Amino acid sequence: MSCQYSLVFLFLFGFTTALTVAEICKTDLLEGTSCTIKLPTKNTDKSNEIKWAHLSSDALIHRKNGKIKKPIPGLTMEEDGSLKFESVSLKNTGKYTYTVYNAEGTQIDAGEKEITVYAKAPKPTLTINYKDGISTLTCHFRERPDLTVSWYKEDIIIQNENNPELLLTSAQVQENKTYSCSVSNPVSKEQSNSITVSFLKTCRQELLEGASCTIQLPTRNKEKPSEIRWIHLSSGDFIQWKNGMIRTSTTDLTMEEDGSLIFESVSLKNTGKYRYFVFNAEGTQIDAGEKEINIYAKAPKPTLTFQVVTMLSCDVGKRTDLTVSWYVDGKIIQNEKNPVLLLTSVQVQQNKPYTCTASNPVSSRESDGMTLPHETAITEF
Template identity: 80%
Template sequence: MSCQYSLLFLFLSGFTTAITVAEICKTELLEGTSCTIKLPTGNTDKSNEIKWAHLSSEAVVHRKNGKMRKNTPGLTMEEDGSLTFESVSLKNSGNYTYTVFNAEGTQIDAGEKEIKVYANAPKPTVKINKKYGITTLTCDFGERTDLTVSWYKEEMIIQNENNPNLLLTSAQVQENKPYSCSVSNPVSKEQSDSITVSFSEICKTDLLEGTSCTIKLPTKNTDKSYEIRWIHRSSDDRIHRKNGKIRKPIPGLTMEEDGSLTFESVSLKNSGNYTYSVFNYEGTELDAGEKEIKVYANAPKPTVKINNEDGNATLTCDFGDRTDLTVSWYKEDNIIQNENNPNLLLTSAQAQENKLYFCSVSNPVSKEKSDSITVSFSEICKTEQLEGTSCTIKLPTKNTDKSNEITWTHLSSGDFIHWKNGKIRKNTPGLTMEEDGSLTFESVRLKNSGRYRYSVFNNEGTQLDAGEKEIKVYAKAPKPNLTFQVVTMLSCDIGNHTDLAVSWYVDGKIIQNEKKPVLLLTSAQIQKNKPYTCTASNPVSSMESDSMTLTHETGSQSSEESSSYT
């Protein structure tokens, strides 16, 4: 029974050893591989002294009398003296010498092994370059020097010269075939995505910046032996071909085999007229003409800004400093102004309709429209406001960047409204913050009187601006009652209001403006049969009493309207 267990143990031990031993190192290895360089079998006596040395780096693994000494992590020596790499790296490439000694110090074996470690091949990218009538494909794989390049057309290899460039004639380009490249080393290979190389489109008169296109030369002038010249009249740039050779090449411009002019990518400076001239062998001009192109940048997305002033609202379509754009205005998707005017004026009545407005900007090759906004009218807050008024305290224009953080605080009550990254936080109903950071009151109350402090910060938290605005809110002045208390005293009854000023009039002429609700009259001062009135006012409102007429010196009175008296 014990014999059976011993055999089983030996079998399992052998199995375990088999699955953990690293593979034998090949001469060419993929980076990251774990492998072993075998030492000849005859040198496995444990009493031997064994030394492995890397000639390129001086890395050493040394074992003597069963004790190991090494100076390189990742290298180990097996019981049989073989050299094992936990994970080979590019720096492990090179020759390794081994030397074996017996117990007496006599060298009994020596030799050399070589390994070459390669990184995995990257996936290459095919880039296209058109120049001087020839299209060049480049297989881009970085700065690797260990890779071999091959070129394919429709999966068939067409070039295996280890050249990263593939030249295509105009005729080959017009075949519209897919091309790809592969890069490889002895241990890995990767292939690019296929691209179809197509001939440039014919240039239209109006072109979007970045377009690749060709201005065609008339077909009758395609003999390659002709002399052909193209000149850009605005810049005097020129491209000239004679007897198949191009002189004065311009970056980004090429001449095709048929004499046509190709732009790799048109830019704004390419706008203008291009003259062409064609000559035969003898220098006689066979043909000449002119072609024009106009290049435009893509239209930007505009932004609508609102300005309320003098009871009207002005919408401005903001699209920077571009001069090539046409502006149109829309109200609920219906065009309402197409006069190429960036401003749209709205009356107070139009603003109070709460309709959606947006603008669009366009040129012959592109068009963009703004986001829609709802215009609601709110007048600018004056320093003194009537209770119930809807108004806005403007924030200085320089603080309108939407990325800013803006805070308004009412110093009297601690009420605040805070806007950061487009999100509003507030603790007071009836207060809103506009897109430009201005503070709007839906309906001002007496408690809204006081000073409001604003602070503006940029994205980094740096304060850009701060200041204070003040408003004073007043209730509407009530209609006062005129009472005749004694013969010599008139009283202007204004209730319990303390913010009102009182003025006295007789026959429409002011006789007292001392803000007193009482008018004292002597018998001599009393003007018989003359109407007396008083007015009560504050900075935002004024009301006049009914008139009272004094008829005789005893102080009897009559009221032209229903005035109260005692």
């Protein structure tokens, strides 16, 4: 073999070996990690027999005269006696004792190593509940003893007391800041999406477009609900809370922890009736009802117009038995027994003839027609 090929072979062999070396097991490990617990004995050249025992499960891996006597799936012993995990699982947590013997069967070393395996922290969800002037943020996740909860305001940690609830004063709510929570263990951490906390009033029946408010769930049943549904009858949009999980057909609706319906910014399409249903753990309906809101766009600023008004008078003397009627272009427009007709400049500019009639139950007379001049100007401001 030439020198050139020898160098290439050595390089490739060294590179392959480097890829297969597992990391040394730390005390705290993430589930699924591949690692090795090194055998700390310095007498490996004299060792003839090595035993590793997992105290929690009594699992035993035993090598004697170079042969593994009790193979365990996912667990192997390296040539130097170290214990190798292909992929650690929660059940691998615990203490591992090792014992080393020489060819005569004499124990030449012994000791203990411990590892703790953790599942990856789940991503939490954040909800807010307004009640009796107090705002409560709740960090929801599947509870595990290894998880710690921390709270953040504008991404700055404000509480690290392992409390899944955070109480906010009215002053804090009015700051209109974003909050989030995280859950963590020694090997992983996940943070919730941030939500902006702002003061939400109870929805009145008549609302201005863009208002933020809450429709309180008015259920009076003291039995703890397992499922709450709200349905917008006009659109069919719904939001459902069941066993702590929220499912919705629209981004317009969210639900508080107490089942109340939250509108971050109402729009005209939110107008209508909202029906709620409450169920217990057995799926039995324990309450139902209906709430209605009407959303209005903001009234526009009106334009004030000044017009010169023309007054026509139908003179019939002082007779009280007569009824006056008014006509434009031969069509009756007013029959209110009023001898005065007020015309706007727009009506004047129509250039139509006006007449009036005077009548009583037995007779009627019509005036001559009059077409009005239209030199009237209109001023707007």
